[in-house]
Amino acid sequence: MSFNRRSKNITEGVARAPNRSMYYALGYQADDFSKPMIGVANGHSTITPCNSGLQKLADAAVIGIKEAGGNPQIFGTPTISDGMAMGTEGMKYSLVSREVIADCVETCVGGQWMDGVLVVGGCDKNMPGGMMGMLRANVPALYVYGGTILPGKYKGQDLNIVSVFEAVGQFSAGKMAEEDFCEIERRAIPGSGSCGGMYTANTMSSSFEALGLSLPYSSTMANVEDEIVESVKRAAAILVEAVKKDIKPRDIVTKQAIENAVAVIMATGGSTNAVLHFLAIAHAAEVEWTIDDFERVRQRTPVLCDLKPSGKYLAIDLHHAGGIPQVMKVLLKAGLLHGDCLTITGKTVAENLADVPDAPRADQDVIRTIDKPMYEQGHLAILKGNLSPEGCVAKITGLKNPVITGPARVFDDEQSALAAIMANKIVAGDVMVLRYLGPKGGPGMPEMLAPTGALIGQGLGESVGLITDGRFSGGTWGMVVGHVAPEAYAGGNIALVKEGDSITIDAHKLLLELNVDASELDRRRAEWKRPAPRYTRGVLAKFAMNASSASQGAVLDKFEG
Numbered sequence: 414m415s416f417n418r419r420s421k422n423i424t425e426g427v428a429r430a431p432n433r434s435m436y437y438a439l440g441y442q443a444d445d446f447s448k449p450m451i452g453v454a455n456g457h458s459t460i461t462p463c464n465s466g467l468q469k470l471a472d473a474a475v476i477g478i479k480e481a482g483g484n485p486q487i488f489g490t491p492t493i494s495d496g497m498a499m500g501t502e503g504m505k506y507s508l509v510s511r512e513v514i515a516d517c518v519e520t521c522v523g524g525q526w527m528d529g530v531l532v533v534g535g536c537d538k539n540m541p542g543g544m545m546g547m548l549r550a551n552v553p554a555l556y557v558y559g560g561t562i563l564p565g566k567y568k569g570q571d572l573n574i575v576s577v578f579e580a581v582g583q584f585s586a587g588k589m590a591e592e593d594f595c596e597i598e599r600r601a602i603p604g605s606g607s608c609g610g611m612y613t614a615n616t617m618s619s620s621f622e623a624l625g626l627s628l629p630y631s632s633t634m635a636n637v638e639d640e641i642v643e644s645v646k647r648a649a650a651i652l653v654e655a656v657k658k659d660i661k662p663r664d665i666v667t668k669q670a671i672e673n674a675v676a677v678i679m680a681t682g683g684s685t686n687a688v689l690h691f692l693a694i695a696h697a698a699e700v701e702w703t704i705d706d707f708e709r710v711r712q713r714t715p716v717l718c719d720l721k722p723s724g725k726y727l728a729i730d731l732h733h734a735g736g737i738p739q740v741m742k743v744l745l746k747a748g749l750l751h752g753d754c755l756t757i758t759g760k761t762v763a764e765n766l767a768d769v770p771d772a773p774r775a776d777q778d779v780i781r782t783i784d785k786p787m788y789e790q791g792h793l794a795i796l797k798g799n800l801s802p803e804g805c806v807a808k809i810t811g812l813k814n815p816v817i818t819g820p821a822r823v824f825d826d827e828q829s830a831l832a833a834i835m836a837n838k839i840v841a842g843d844v845m846v847l848r849y850l851g852p853k854g855g856p857g858m859p860e861m862l863a864p865t866g867a868l869i870g871q872g873l874g875e876s877v878g879l880i881t882d883g884r885f886s887g888g889t890w891g892m893v894v895g896h897v898a899p900e901a902y903a904g905g906n907i908a909l910v911k912e913g914d915s916i917t918i919d920a921h922k923l924l925l926e927l928n929v930d931a932s933e934l935d936r937r938r939a940e941w942k943r944p945a946p947r948y949t950r951g952v953l954a955k956f957a958m959n960a961s962s963a964s965q966g967a968v969l970d971k972f973e974g
Contacts (some may be wrong), residue, residue: 423685432736441484449656451483451649454490454518454529454546456539456559461494463536463614466605466636470533474557477649478531483656488521488577490514490543492536493862495886496574498609500827504859508852508884511538511545511955512692514970515697518546528552529656531649535559535636537887540849541690548662548697552637553655555757556627557645558618559869560636560730562606568593572601573609575722575888578862582781582870585835606636610721612887616683622737625665625756629765634734635641652769655757663861666698669751672710673741673762676749679714679791680733680740682724684887685806685895688793689858692966704795704804704964708923711791714749716810717781719916723811723890724787726779735769736781742769770946773775789966798926800880800906800916801897803964807920811890815920817878818928819844820913826850827861834851841876844916848907849944850883851900852967856948856957858896862886865893878918880925882907894918898964902943909937 433446438674453474457467471487476929493503493510514534521867522530529552532543540556547554552745565572580597583589607614618632628648634641656693671691678687688707695702717740719725731737744750745766752763773780781787792810809815819842830847833839845864852858861881866888867872882900885893906927910916915928927934948954961971 417687422786428714439613445484449483449528450525450651451478451485451652451656452522452525453478453485453487454521454530454532454543455487456490456492456534458492461497461536462562462602462605463494463607464492464539464559467533467535469642470557470645473645474531474533474649477646478653481653483653486525486527488517488689490534490539492539495537495624499860500831500863505855505857505953507538507860508857508967509952511542511693512956513952514539514542515545518543519549522546522550522552528719529652530554531557531652533557533559535614537613537617537686538620540614541693543693544621545697547626548666548694551663553652553660554662555648555652555655556628557648558627558632560606560634560641561615561635562609563603563635563729564609564727565600567596567600570728572597573721573727575610575866577601578866578888579870582867585867586871604637609727609729610888611681611683611685611718611728612722614887615683616678616681616687616887617739619681619683619781620674620678620691621841622686623741624670624674625673625754625762626662628758629738630732630736633728633736635729635732651758654759655833657757659759660755660759663698665755665757666694666700667754667948668700670754671695671700671702673750673754675707675710676714676744677737677740679711679793680715680717680719680744682720682787682792682810684888685793685808685889688806689884689896689963689966693968696966696971707793708795711793713760714744714791715783715786716788716792717743717786718727718783718785719779719787722888728747734777735773738766738769739773739780742766742771743773743780743783748770784846791811794920794923796918796920796925797799798924799896800925800927803962804899804937805894805925807816807894807918808885808890809920812892815892816918817842817844817892818915818917819878821846821910821916823848823910823912827859827864830869831864834871839868839873839877841873844878844918846907846910846916847879847883848879848901848910850881851902852960852963853957854900854902855883856953856960858884858963858967860884860886861891861895865891866890878916880907880916880918891965892918897925897965898962900963903962904943905942906934907933908941
């Protein structure tokens with residue numbers, strides 16, 4: 414029996430010969446044309462430690478595919494390191510890379526008429542980009558996460574990338590010695606793997622496991638440990654079997670499956686970026702899902718895990734405590750997951766979790782029981798009001814009181830905002846407004862980890878509000894509100910804020926309000942002029958021209974009419 418789409422769709426006889434000749438040049442034999450052709454989208458690069466350990470996983474995938482009776486076809490995808498680009502002009506390319514990666518996967522799978530695809534990725538945008546490409550192509554597919562990093566160590570403390578950004582604020586405030594600052598910088602990242610807390614990479618990998626398109630336990634493994642290689646070989650065999658059974662991504666990614674993924678994001682205290690990315694993933698899957706659905710799931714889902722950035726532990730600690738399957742089993746027993754959703758293993762969520770204990774082990778405190786959660790409700794609140802009528806995202810974990818009303822401190826770029834923080838010009842009670850940083854205005858929604866990290870380091874994380882039409886790193890916590898929509902460049906009310914205006918952030922009331930009369934806002938709007946685009950050529954200009962609102966995932970193919 415042949416599973417090869419190319420073989421089945423090429424006319425018999427002479428017309429087939431040129432096509433096959435190209436494969437013979439690659440070492441194929443005649444019987445290979447009856448085997449499934451499986452793409453391996455390899456995100457390996459030496460640009461970032463997140464991706465520097467991926468080649469061994471791509472190699473393991475090739476071995477696993479061959480052993481399972483398939484033909485592996487490797488192609489590359491790019492990556493941008495958020496951690497390295499943070500605070501620079503390069504950060505504008507980060508979200509753009511999500512779309513480029515999705516295009517790479519869709520293009521190669523479609524152009525080479527592959528029967529299936531296994532995507533191997535590490536850094537933040539590798540995950541949603543790969544998933545969007547898998548869903549567009551809609552051939553049997555599986556996501557392999559490159560694995561988390563192990564913690565750095567200094568003076569008995571675990572370190573990670575956010576430790577460095579917060580150390581900047583501590584050092585600038587005179588709260589840290591230069592020697593300690595330099596040692597943290599050198600020791601925070603000890604080797605390969607993605608940033609170690611429940612930041613964006615680990616948030617997305619965990620959600621993909623919950624979604625059903627990665628193997629159980631695979632999302633929290635460390636890149637440098639041996640178990641991840643064996644997991645990839647198993648994944649490759651399962652994918653070949655999925656090709657035979659014709660289990661496609663859109664069979665798996667239903668509205669109920671996305672609800673499962675979002676429930677796990679809430680339970681683990683995941684990144685604000687997950688909101689943006691799952692809006693885009695749902696769009697690629699043609700599943701009806703809106704920003705308000707996140708709030709619906711949040712209100713019924715407790716935070717079960719004590720994970721950084723606002724908690725104590727790292728992803729590898731979660732892995733040792735039982736991983737995402739243990740979190741999912743707790744949610745399933747509480748009636749907070751759809752157990753009948755199909756997964757890439759061919760089993761349902763409930764079947765995959767059948768042997769997982771109903772409650773977390775008593776000898777760990779990374780995962781809480783359902784009756785003693787970290788927080789009764791999820792941490793990613795969707796706020797609305799006259800400053801963001803389409804909605805925005807507030808991350809409210811770790812805050813004693815997620816409410817503030819204060820004077821606006823207005824900045825039209827990240828660099829001037831950071832300079833004000835470092836010069837001690839921002840004080841408790843202020844509400845910083847960072848604008849013209851949205852999908853079109855940035856362009857590319859750069860992340861604001863440098864300003865938020867500096868605020869935390871100076872001890873202002875709970876007493877200073879920060880709102881932006883840009884994004885936040887998964888490592889951010891504090892009184893922060895991102896993805897404000899409509900963005901400033903599109904004429905949203907955030908463009909009309911003036912220095913000293915009163916702004917209210919109230920997560921209890923789900924409110925983001927500019928306390929200025931409507932008539933005054935109308936007057937300001939009549940005077941407002943859209944700035945000239947920052948880029949008029951190349952990939953950033955294309956992104957700025959085509960990106961949808963953040964409230965719709967900042968996707969490039971949401972065409973009206």
